[in-house]
Amino acid sequence: MDNHSADMVELGPHTHVLVTGGAGFVGSALVDLLLARDCNVTIIDDLSNGSLGNLPASDPRLTIHTFRIGDPAFNAAVGHAVGQADAVFHLASPIGVQLAHKERFAVTSGILESGCAIVEACRLHRRPLLYTSSSEVYGSGRDRPITEADPVMTDLRPRWGYAAAKAAVEHLVAGLFFDFGIPTWIVRPFNMAGPRQSPATGLVLPVFVSAALKGEPLVVHDDGEQRRAFLHVADAAEGLLLVMRSRSLRGRPVNLGGSEALQIGNLAKMVVEAAKTKAPIVRKPSNAIFGERFAVTYDRVPDTGLLTKTTGWRPLRSTKQIITDCIEHMRTERVMA
Ligand SMILES: NC(=O)c1ccc[n+]([C@@H]2O[C@H](COP(=O)([O-])OP(=O)(O)OC[C@H]3O[C@@H](n4cnc5c(N)ncnc54)[C@H](O)[C@@H]3O)[C@@H](O)[C@H]2O)c1
Structure with missing residues (x-):
């Protein structure tokens, strides 16, 4: 099928879809979904954080x-x-607050270089492009759900190199649509979690689950009252497909995230309970872990009203389900290892 100039991107039998970062956590879930729709799928992944075992x-x-x-x-x-x-889904990116803080140069240049390469190829070949940016562009968070109208805020502390690079690529992707008439979408995911997410990147849920399964301390940063809303990776992948089917979401940012706001201290308790472990929960100041220049993020909860209103999307899986699936996956991985 050739739907390069089609009004709507059809993601069905014989559509050929390119997923960058396709061996990663979200990318591989998206590949599963596209194959289930009988698409032909090509992935590009440098395996810096992904695994062929996910495919x-x-x-x-x-x-x-x-x-x-x-x-x-x-x-x-x-x-x-x-x-x-x-059609192209560009997910390839270095990820994780830990890496962003420690290796600002590599993370920032990695996002910009890969973003420029994909955007330029989509411009030359006039291919529809969905780009996964990040809720990091909203900076330190708010005490209310964040909408797409909230400003993109960063300063020069190391953590925000990731966010600034993501925001710069958002401009290129928006430019493809407004300056060249190529359909593009900009998705700002909040915390996504579930099977295949590795604790190596320092993301909170797999780190908690890994510690709980080993009976080691779950380290909660600061007072543990900072709130997040977790989204199951399967719900996230469904959301990405629906976004690319939407005309009205072209060229503008759209939030993708969970609906159950939860304090991180309570997340640790839920993990301990679900894993049926005696692992202790301890608190540590984030500055003691990352140093004085670390940018702390308080509440970061999405308002996903735009996505729901335009596509009908809603998360179907609860936080409890995400934790159970994460535990199940890590237990199986360990048995297989
Ligand atoms: N996981 C989250 O909670 C979250 C939140 C906000 C945004 N995002 C964004 O969603 C996307 C997917 O994230 P994920 O959690 O699946 O991460 P991931 O690390 O599991 O997947 C990213 C993949 O990209 C690959 N990669 C990195 N740089 C590359 C390059 N230059 N060339 C080729 N491959 C490269 C990695 O090997 C990895 O497999 C990323 O763009 C990320 O920034 C994720």
Whole structure:
């Protein structure tokens, strides 16, 4: 099927979809969903944080490329893969607050270089592009749900290099739509969690689950009252597909996140209970972990009204379900290891 100039991106049988970062946590869930719709899928992933074990590698509808997007040596290969695709989901990115804080240069340049390579290929081949930005662009958070109208706020503390780079690529992606008429979507995910998320990146839920399963302390930062809303990765992948089907969401940011706001201290208690462990919960100041220049984030809860209103999307899985699935996945991984 060639739907390059189609009014609507059809994500059905024989549509060819490119997913960058497809061996990662969210990317692989998206690949599962696209294959279930009988799409042909190509992924590009440098395996810096992803794993081929996340993918059904023997599926004949799946093509896997393992190189770094943004490395000039692979620009032609990126262009070719984009040219072959009917639509592109650009998820490849370094992730995690820990990495953003510690390796600002590598994280910022990684997002910009890969973003520029994909945007340029989509501009040349006129391919629809959905870009996963991040709720980090909203900065330190608010004491109420955050809407897309809230300002993008960062300063020069190391953590925000990730956010500033994501925001810069958002402009390129918006420019593709407004300046060149190419359909694009900008999604700002909040905390996503579930099976296949690795504790290595320091993301709170897999770190808690990993500690609980080992009977080690669950370290809650600061007073533990900071609130987040977790979204199951399967609900997130459904959301990404629905966004790309929406005309009215083109060229503008849309939040994607969970609906149950929860204090991190309470999340730790839920994990301990679900894992049936005696692991202790301890508190530590985030500055003692990351240093004085760390930018602390208080409440960061999304208002997802725009997404629900325009697409009918709603999260179907509870926080409890996310925790159970996370525990189940990590237990199985350990048994298999
Ligand atoms: N997980 C979350 O809670 C969350 C929140 C906000 C935004 N996001 C965004 O969602 C997207 C997916 O995140 P995720 O949680 O699945 O992360 P992930 O690390 O599991 O997936 C990203 C994948 O991209 C690959 N990658 C990184 N840089 C690359 C490059 N230059 N070339 C090729 N491959 C590269 C990694 O190996 C990894 O497999 C990312 O863009 C991330 O910034 C995630």
